[in-house]
Amino acid sequence: MTAAGDWDLVRRVQEGDAGAFAELVRRYEQPVIHFCQRMVNSREDAEDLAQEAFVRVYRNIGKLEPQAKFSTLLFGIARNLALNHLRDTGRRGRGKTDALDDHVLAAEPRTGPVFQAEQSEMLALIERALNRLSPDHREVLLLRELQGMDYDGIAEVIGCRKGTVKSRIARAREQLRLELVALGGLMP
Amino acid sequence: MKKHDWTEELSALLDGEAAQPDAVQRAVSEDADLRARLDEYQRLGDAMRALPKPDVHPAFATRVMASIQEIEAAPAPVRSLRWWWAAAGLGAAAMLALVLNQGGVNAPAVPKVELAENPSPVVIEEPVSEETAIVARMAERMESGEEIALYEAPEETADGVAEPGWLDRVYEEVYAQLEYYGDTNEPLLYDDSFIEMMDELDAQQRQALDLLLQSYMEAV
Structure with a gap:
């Protein structure tokens, strides 16, 4: 669905069609929850944050005017809520506890062909390495790699210049690589 | 002589955002270390995209809409400035x-x-x-x-x-x-x-x- 389709739904909501907003929620619920989950490392909190993000959009729907993409507006709000949550829960710095990491590792399937097990292990390591990044680095990587946003979109979401996004993503990638090396997931 | 740090250019090349992609490609083709680094960044991105996505409860949208209705039903504060x-x-x-x-x-x-x-x-x-x-x-x-x-x-x-x-x-x-x-x-x-x-x-x-x-x- 294109951004124009999103704004068409917004216009319908503005005209009183609440069902159009439910359609917007269904369209973006998974990517927003996924983003929040990776940011705050809690599925339950991620759902609450995503819900709050949608509610905030709805409450201000009358003020919204078509921008480049509806998703950048939505992710901008979700991102702010996630950072707020990290600040409030004292997890703004480096990521979560190892106990939670172990839970993630334990949750990964360990059966099946060897290559699947290796991939599963690699994904678990990636999750651990991501959680060791600062929120500033984590958010740009998530927006780029998971949401596929371009630098202009990311700049809009986090409110900085495109050049800052470019350098921050580069530093985040390098930091992620170093974290994986430290975790034994990559050769130094 | 200090070696040029290609980190930012490599990263941007991967994202299709390099200012001078030809120059970066040339540097990569001439330097095995850069090729290895670019390959690692590519693999990291692939791995991130392979992370399991959350299964969203079918009632999530309903819950959001219910929350909105609840807020709308409450008396709204007047916000004249x-x-x-x-x-x-x-x-x-x-x-x-x-x-x-x-x-x-x-x-x-x-x-x-x-x-x-x-x-x-x-x-x-x-x-x-x-x-x-x-x-x-x-x-x-x-x-x-x-x-x-x-x-x-x-x-x-x-x-x-x-x-x-x-x-x-x-x-x-x-x-x-x-x-x-x-x-x-x-x-x-x-x-x-x-x-x-x-x-x-x-x-x-x-x-x-x-x-x-x-x-x-x-x-x-």
Whole structure:
């Protein structure tokens, strides 16, 4: 669905069609929850944050005017809520506890062909390495790699210049690589 | 001679955002270390995209819509700002003079604002707002794209760690609210707790808050 389709739904909501907003929620619920989950490392909190993000959009729907993409507006709000949550829960710095990491590792399937097990292990390591990044680095990587946003979109979401996004993503990638090396997931 | 750091160019090349992709490609083709680094970045991206996506409960959208209906069913606060604009106009000169006397915009410490122990209740005929005059003005300017920042309130004073009073607590909330939304292009959206907090302030408290914000604002 294109951004124009999103704004068409917004216009319908503005005209009183609440069902159009439910359609917007269904369209973006998974990517927003996924983003929040990776940011705050809690599925339950991620759902609450995503819900709050949608509610905030709805409450201000009358003020919204078509921008480049509806998703950048939505992710901008979700991102702010996630950072707020990290600040409030004292997890703004480096990521979560190892106990939670172990839970993630334990949750990964360990059966099946060897290559699947290796991939599963690699994904678990990636999750651990991501959680060791600062929120500033984590958010740009998530927006780029998971949401596929371009630098202009990311700049809009986090409110900085495109050049800052470019350098921050580069530093985040390098930091992620170093974290994986430290975790034994990559050769130094 | 120091070797050129290609990290940013490699990363941008991967994202299709390199300013000079041909030059980066040439460097990669001539340097095995760069090729290996580019390959690692590519694999990291592939691995991130392979991370399991959450299964969203089918009722999530219903829950969101129910939450919205619940909010809509509640009596909505009236958010006229006119009264506070008028109040700001009347008090502006006195407030500015007080700010300047206390160190102006560069003052590192929280200005002392004398308030009565038990301020007399002020009868306000007009509906209260979620914003004070200065918060409203800051929000308006931010939404027009202007960069405005607040100083973070110091955690310690000359006397040691300050016991946060109501003004410090309110300031922290305003600071957090504006800091998060100030650098984005999205509309300034206030959360419920912020609106409730503002609604609970009386006229003197609002004036004190405006004074504090005025002294901590940059680029105004």
